[in-house]
Amino acid sequence: MTSTNQTTQQQGALSHLKVLDLSRVLAGPWCTQMLADLGADVIKVERPGAGDDTRHWGPPFLKDADGNDTTQATYFTACNRNKRAITLDMAKPEGQALIRQLALQSDILVENFKVGGLKQYGLDFESLHAINPRLIYCSVTGFGQDGPYAERAGYDLMIQAMSGLMSITGEADATPGGGPMRVGVAVIDIFTGVYATSAILAALEVRHRTGQGQHIDMALLDVGMAVLGNQAAGYLNTGAVPQRQGNTHPSLAPYQTFPTLDGAMLLAVGNDGQFARFCQAAEHPEWASDPRFASNTLRVKHRDALIPALQALTQTRTTAQWVALLEDKAVPCGPINDLGQAFADAQVQARGLVVNQAVATVNTAQSAIKHIANIVTVASPLRLTATPPVLRRAPPSLGQHTEEVLAELGLDAAAMVALRAAGVV
Secondary structure: OEEEOOOOOOOOOOOOOEEEEEOOOOHHHHHHHHHHHOOOEEEEEEOOOOOOHHHHOOOOEEEOOOOOEEEEEHHHHHOOOOEEEEEOOOOOHHHHHHHHHHHHOOOEEEEOOOOOOOHHHOOOHHHHHHHOOOOEEEEEEOOOOOOOOOOOOOOHHHHHHHOOOHHHOOOOOOOOOOOOOOOOOOHHHHHHHHHHHHHHHHHHHHHHHHOOOOEEEEEHHHHHHHOOHHHHHHHHHHOOOOOOOOOOOOOOOOEEEEEEOOEEEEEEOOOHHHHHHHHHHOOOOHHHHOOOOOOHHHHHHOHHHHHHHHHHHHOOOOHHHHHHHHOOOOOOEEEOOOHHHHHHOHHHHHOOOEEEEEOOOOOOOOOOOOOOOEEEEEOOOOOOOOOOOOOOOOOOOOOOOHHHHHHHOOOOHHHHHHHHHOOOO
16 A cells, blocks of 8 residues: 655646646546646636535545544545645636636636536636637536437436446346346446546647647547447447347357356456466366367357356366466466455555545635545556656545635635635635
8 A cells, every 4th residue: 555644746747737627426527637646736626515426425434533434425535636626606706707717727627517507607618718728628428519418417327328338237138137237336437537538638739739729528428339349349340239148258268257166266268379278277188179169269159068167177176276277377367356355465555556645634614524534545557657646635625725726816815705705615
């Protein structure tokens, strides 16, 4: 576990950029956390008194210094590290004016309001582009800026269903527990955040050449269709609709879970060489030359004969014994971990994939995080040798940096008191 108790002064790859984050929940914040981890100064704008919805999406909740539940959900911490948090009521003219001032100083803006939702406040792309032509403006919606569904709200689970992802996830209808199944995390939201980050970095490259920003239209549905990957390619080129088949693979065999003496394991044979080495190690070299199993295509065709034979064999050893047997044979094999086992794994620990950040004491009236000693998150997987991700701030409490950010805009103490009295911040 990597620990950090203070703000690091290391410069990240994007430390020259300022990001105005008007997004909530997961897809937009995932994008802006990626930019923040790479060093960008991300200012997260939230509603006074309430904040991002995910601050309240619990249980589970963060623990206080005594180990008791707080009212702050752990969900928020997954995608808001390294940001500065302010509160502004954009329904008030004063709040809109402050956001425009922030947009003037920003390189990137990310928002996930409904289509046209910010136009009434003069905070849409056209309005802000007029005052800051260099601004890269990324809109994240369920269905995009046009089309018959553009006005609809979109959520990850809805898109998993509509895109067909749930139709190919889970056990087949005829098996126990069969039926469509959602992925265990909001994978479409997360993928949308990653795609949005890629689009923003591409737009920055264009701005280097033209000096102009642009509008990026990110839709959960578009991403949901894109990440169907090989399953979509198979359907589009053959017309055959893929079906759910549990943990087996439509194009590879053996590539699935197998029972072991003490549980289960994952065996992922991706080519004929791997299969031959598995058979040799498992003391069944004849399987590799069997006319039914000599190639991957044949193994898929004769899956009904191959898999039962393998299942009988894999139950003769423990999961650890199979992993030990195959790990130096270049045959992919591993345990099926729960999250506790995954984070305890030696490789996960060696890679420093868990970070523990101390939480600064905050005395703002809105803050409910001041009694939390530290917050633990998953480290960024981006590994740049010269400019690695930086750890500067734990996920912020509501409004933690409001006065700091507004002071940078030139507001004095009296102005801030007036804004608070008016309910703007």
